[in-house]
Every structure is written in C-alpha cells, then in structure tokens.
Amino acid sequence: MKKIKQFVREAGFAIFRALGNTIVDAETGVRLGRAFLLPWKGTIKVIGLGVPVRPVFLPQTRLTYWKQDLGFTTHAAPDFPRCEKNP
C-alpha cells in the first residue's frame, strides 16, 4: 500500500511538473527543477519543486511601474564561522 501511495504521489508530481515551468535560480542561473505555480486566494501554490527556494523580486534595469518580476533563489551552503561570544 505504501508503494502504491508513493507511486501515485510521484505520478502526480510528474504531471504537475510537465504542466509547469522550469525554475531557474534568479541569482546564479542554475536550473533548480520544474514546478507548477498556481495563484490561489492571494497566495501562489508552488507544486512539485524538490529544492527549497526563497522568493525574490528581481532588479529592473528599466524603471517600470506596471509589473514586477518574482523569481526564486536558494541560500548558499552554510559557511558561518565559529562564534565564541554573544553579539
């Protein structure tokens, strides 16, 4: 039963990804995968993307007021130094 559920889940994701868009890291240009973006009651459902992403509004070289571009990016790999004392 678990395997059947897993199969149905994966098939569902495959359909959503096929209908969706390629998501590219807005800061690095790296392809992050495919996802189906569904606007819904003031939010956007992001379906099928296997990589954790954060939304970013993209800088504009031309000043426009009528639209803004929302992209996605990822955090860099954790690389914080050791911190001995409280800030």
Add this chain to the structure above:
Amino acid sequence: MLEWWRRHVAAEDILLACGGSEADFRAMEHSQKIFVNDPRLRTRDHQREFQSYTAIFRAASAWLRDRPYECVHFCEYDQLPLAADFNERQMARLDAERADLLGYRMLRVDGTSHPHYLYHASNPRFCEFWKSISRRTDPSVVMSMFGTGSVWKREAFDAVAAITEPFPIYVEIYLPTLAHHLGFRVRPLPDQDRFVDNLGDLEGTIEEARRAGAWVVHPVKGMWNA
C-alpha cells in the same frame, strides 16, 4: 551489524544506543551500550510527530564523560560505513573545514519553501527560542540536515546534548540549528550527499558506491535482517 562495524572501528570505540525493547537491549552482545527509553525516538510519522534524538545525545554525552574522545560520529543503524578509513576521513574533513559539525544534505532553510521549516515557522515559539539562545547576530537562520548520520567535535556534541529541547522540534531542524546558534561552525558534505538518501534501500549499490568513493551509504535497511 557489529561484525561489519568492527572491520572499520575498534570495538571499544563503538557505543550502541538501543531505543527498542529492554529484551533487545539485554540481548545485545557488546559491552558499550546504553538503553534510551524515549517515546519521541519511536515515532511513526517522524516529521509530523517531531522525532527527537535529544535523549540519545544526552545519554551518549553522559557515557562519554571522563572518556577522552575528541570527535563523535552519530549514526543510525541503517547507515553503513564503506571506506575502511572513513573515521579518519571524517576527522580530516572536520579539520580542513574548521568545522564543529558535518552533516549530510546540510542546508540553510529559513525563509525558504522547505516543508520542515515552514511547519515549524507556524509556531511563534520556534523563532522566539532561537532568538533567546543565539550567539549569532542573525537569530533567524535555520539549518536542516539528514538525521541519519553526522560528525561532531566533542565540544559541540556535548553543548547540544546539554540543552533541553524547549518543545518538540524535528531532529533534522533542531540539531544543526542549535549547533549553529550555540556558535559552532556547521558545514555540509556535498561530495558525499549522493550516497546518503532518505528513501529506498541502497543495499544493491554498495559496491558501486564504494568504487565511487563513498565513505558511508544510507539507507541499507535489510542488511541486518536474519
């Protein structure tokens, strides 16, 4: 299982933590063993029930007291060492990275779509807890790593073990985030991530993984079945 591990590590350097039944614990033929009786270890839906390794860390840290170990390799039963010198490699990587914790699939996840982060972020106490203990200038940073295995400097392991979990937090978020906010340096193992997965069974790929340079492989669930 112990036979396999003893090919890679001296028997006296292996501590078995048993979270099963007391009968299983008594039957274990190994002198270094501890029994951990914590229902948060035995969750079925690990993510929704906030599975925790805090009790294991605490019991292991108590056992380690007065024993001069400098590093701790924490490992689930279904993670298999493949390289004969895997401990040496892990310790060399800790030194090369000047790290206190190495974790598989280690990521920064605050502000992202990571489901485990989002699930915890819905609890106002979650962010408040990190703010209350953090030594960092940015207390909003949240990390995630696989719970299957991790490599710790002794100081970091003991420091994390000493903290009482304030409310249930899923182990994969809790351990690396706590280590980070206590001031320890956490780093990923990107070249080893492909040998450590959360689903399936990689028993059939052991030799291929070994040839490809794997230090360990996970999950290998069926190997110890009688």
